[in-house]
Amino acid sequence: MAITTFNQQFDQHHTWRNGMAQRLRALADWLKEQDLLDDAASERVQQLLEQLRSDKVMVAFVAEFSRGKSELINAVFFAGYGRRIMPASAGRTTMCPTELGWDPDVPPCLRLLPIETRLEPQSLIDWRMAPEKWTRVDLDVNNADQLASVMEKVSETLRVSVDEARALGFWHDERPEDNPPINASGEVEVPRWRHALINMAHPLLKQGLVVLDTPGLNAIGAEPELTVSLIPQAQAVVFILAADTGVTKSDQAIWREHLAPMATGSGSRFVVLNKIDTLWDALSTPAQIDSQIARQRALTAETLALQSDQVIAISAQKGLLAKVRGDEALLAESRLPQFEDLLGKQVLSGREAMLEQTLRIVVDNVHSASARVLGVRRRELAEQKQELQGLRGKNQAVIRQMRLRIDMEKSEFDRxxxxxxxxxxxxxxxxxxxxxxxxxxxxxxxxxxxxxxxxxxxxxxxxxxxxxxxxxxxxxxxxxxxxxxxxxxxxxxxxxxxxxxxxxxxxxxxxxxxxxxxxxxxxxxxxxxxxxxxxxxxxxxxxxxxxxxxxxxxxxxxxxxxxxxxxxxxxxxxxxxxxxxxxxRERRRAYNRRMEAITRIQDAAGSLDQRLLEIDEQEAQLADTAVALERQVRELLVSAVMPQPAQAAAPAHSPEMLAVPLPA
Ligand SMILES: Nc1nc2c(ncn2[C@@H]2O[C@H](COP(=O)(O)OP(=O)(O)O)[C@@H](O)[C@H]2O)c(=O)[nH]1
Ligand SMILES: [Mg+2]
Structure with a gap:
């Protein structure tokens, strides 16, 4: 199977989602024209269309600081800008959780929630509803330098007294070893911002990707919501270790706290051993380097109680560099493509399976509701035909009698x-x-x-x-x-x-x-x-x-x-x-139709045979509609199956399928 970048896979996923939405909408429009789509079915279709349009896929990067989270985000998603977008160089690390996404109702900007809000009881969800409390900086997405310099804000810090740090959740008397160092004037450095939201019309983000970059253990620990809500709801969580530090105590704490519980959850979990370039050694042969990397992978896997093939070894930094320079050999050496391939396949196929299943349920529902109404309509017509056939050769008195009977049935029905x-x-x-x-x-x-x-x-x-x-x-x-x-x-x-x-x-x-x-x-x-x-x-x-x-x-x-x-x-x-x-409704219509036919026959405005002929035509039309319904439902379900990556170049759904044939 060919290796594809995450971006390519996401593009395909987006195309699939759009195609699905288009075909579903066409089916719903056609059903509406036939008056076969009831309110509930229509609501289900609308909900699914909305989901297909705005479905979010969140990939969260969780690790101790300086393992290369931001660098990996740059390498996978933003290499196209030709430079780092998330700050990821020595001394400029992300200090607050940062979410990258796209909301078309908000201009491109970076929104920052001041750290002081931690002193108040509101949760992050509450703060999200209060945009005026966030500091907003507009972004010029076409200017990579401006973009990168604005992003540096997520690295900003403040100096505060120990008491203030304690109140903000950065100082714990119970765990002195984790506390930040005190400077000469008795102050400690804490993040200036509590949370950052980046709104950016990047193609992937526009298609529904949300990336969550987190700072290290200290900063996540104080935000219960990240741990108990945001991260568990992500479709993928990437845990990063670094080859130059090995698995430290705090790496293990993050693993236990955030990643280990996911084993039973619904999202995918990835363990990355980053910075393998630190093992590249000009004096060793490639085979020696490979076995060195393999050893590190095995060791890492053992510490986390995983199989060694569950640890993906990469160099984010060299991967980014290789993409920016167009250096294929370096890119291959960075092993970044394998990680992207895996990330895309697992995350997006899971998402597609979920959407496909929902689609099946909705289509099933719409199908049975409309087939039922069609059935009722056909039966009512057949009964009316029988009724009229019974009138053949009968005199006016019988016809009057019939009229009375319909009237009676109708008033009983009304009761x-x-x-x-x-x-x-x-x-x-x-x-x-x-x-x-x-x-x-x-x-x-x-x-x-x-x-x-x-x-x-x-x-x-x-x-x-x-x-x-x-x-x-x-x-x-x-x-x-x-x-x-x-x-x-x-x-x-x-x-x-x-x-x-x-x-x-x-x-x-x-x-x-x-x-x-x-x-x-x-x-x-x-x-x-x-x-x-x-x-x-x-x-x-x-x-x-x-x-x-x-x-x-x-x-x-x-x-x-x-x-x-x-x-x-x-x-x-x-x-x-x-x-x-x-x-x-169908029954009421049938009464009206029967009444109308009788009236016309009574008034000699139309002959009985003519009326019977009309019914035949309507029956034929309904039969056509029934056939068309079955065909369209079948085609929609067939096209819902995502093309296998091997055939991805030639879309499985032919353009003819897009056009829903309308019966005459
Ligand atoms: N040698 C090497 N350094 C890396 C690699 N990835 C990240 N770094 C460096 O490690 C430091 C921390 O990276 P950063 O992405 O900011 O880490 P974060 O705190 O986890 O977001 C930075 O100086 C990066 O340039 C890598 O693959 N190889
Ligand atoms: Mg970072």
Missing amino acids: SGASLQAVRSVHMKLLREVIKLLGTSSIKKELAGLSVALREPGIKFGLKKAYGQAFDNLRNIIRQVQSLETEIQSMLNGAFRQLNTEYGFSLQPPSAPDMTRFEEDLSAVERSHLQYLGVGNLFQLARPEFTEKLVRALAARVRSIFETALGEIELWNKTSSSQLDAQL
Whole structure:
């Protein structure tokens, strides 16, 4: 398989996403023209289109300072600028977590959150909502020098007293060995900024890539949100070690805290042994150097309890240099291309599999909803045809009789409105209970106990229990929701069955979304918190603002899990009511059509045969539509499969497929 750069792979991924969105939109437009797309299906399509448009892929670089995170970011993503964009030279390291991304609603800029905000209880998510609190510097993306000089701001520091450093979370009396040095005037150096957001219209970032560069252990440790929210949600986390330092104690601490827990998570994890150029030695043969690198890889792998092929040896610096100079031999020697190839394949194929699966679900849903309506339409026509055929050779009295019968059927049908109303109101009542269970006040209530417990002195031993209690309650909420779902489901089953018998509908309640995934999500959050506090951040709980921040970050995570669950449930409910609405509408239309035909025949405005001929035509049209629907759904699903890299040059989806054929 050919080696491709990360940028090339991301381009292909983007093209695939765009193609998918285009074809899905074409299908939805066509269905809408045929009046076959109900509200719920249309909402599902819109959601997926939005996801295909703005799906974010986050790659986080996590390691001790000076391992080459920023250099690797420069080499992989920004070599095209011909120089370093992220500061990565001796003495100019990133001092604060820095996110690179693209938001088209904001001009290209660097936004910096002052470190003093750490003294306040708000979490990073809260600060993101308050753009006015950030210092903004505009970026000139076409000027690499200006860009690089603005970026230097992420390296800025401040001198503060020991007391201030302590308050900011950079000084710990319990762990003196990690404290920054005190200068002659009794001050210590701390980062000037707490977090940086770079908004840049770089092609990759525009396509949805988000890069997170982090400073070393000290700076990440004080930001619980990074550890428990941002990093675990990244699609890939790259952990970097340096060949010249080996695996140090703090490298191991970062590994244990951030990377080891990921083994059970959904993202990919990469371990990079950087700076292999420090092993290049003019006096050794290439074979000797290779075996030296292999030895280091094996040693590193052993320390981290990995297989040695799970450690990727590279030189970020030489890779960047080689790309800037166009030096192919040096690039190969840097081994950077292998890393990029792996990063792209793992991260993007995972993303594509996820999107493809969602697409299948949405298309399935849209397909069955529209096929059902088509079926109803065809049946109503067939029945009307039968009805009219029965009128052949009959006199005016019989025709009048028929008219009366339709009228009666229609008013009986209209009276069914009351029982439908009853079904809907039970449905709404149950749904309101779900909304309440998954609401903010319910989360607050469950987390209140935990936040009190965390502040208690000597929580160390009761930590697991305190989290266990809170999370058991949260998981229990999800289970309660699941049982309400079951109740709604059986209520709908009963009501739909009755409507089917009484009115000859073909209603089929959609199955309820499975909530176990959300229980698992909660457990993952619980694990990440315990891991984070367990590996040595426990002492930080002594600071109330830290605990407050931790609990807020936790509440925000739980809220987002609950909101996702609620979104799925609401859509499920909408799907079942849309189905009912669609069948009611079709029935009403059928009554009108029957009435109209009878009236025309009565008024001798059209002959019976003529009317029957019209029905034949409509039936033929519906049959064509049904065939077209099947074909389009099939084609869409076939084209959703990402082309294998080997055929990537010739896209698997032919341009003909883009054009959705419209039946006459
Ligand atoms: N020899 C060598 N030095 C490197 C390499 N990658 C980074 N460096 C240097 O290591 C230092 C720290 O790099 P930087 O990217 O700032 O590290 P960070 O703190 O992890 O972001 C800088 O002086 C880099 O130039 C490499 O592959 N080889
Ligand atoms: Mg850096």
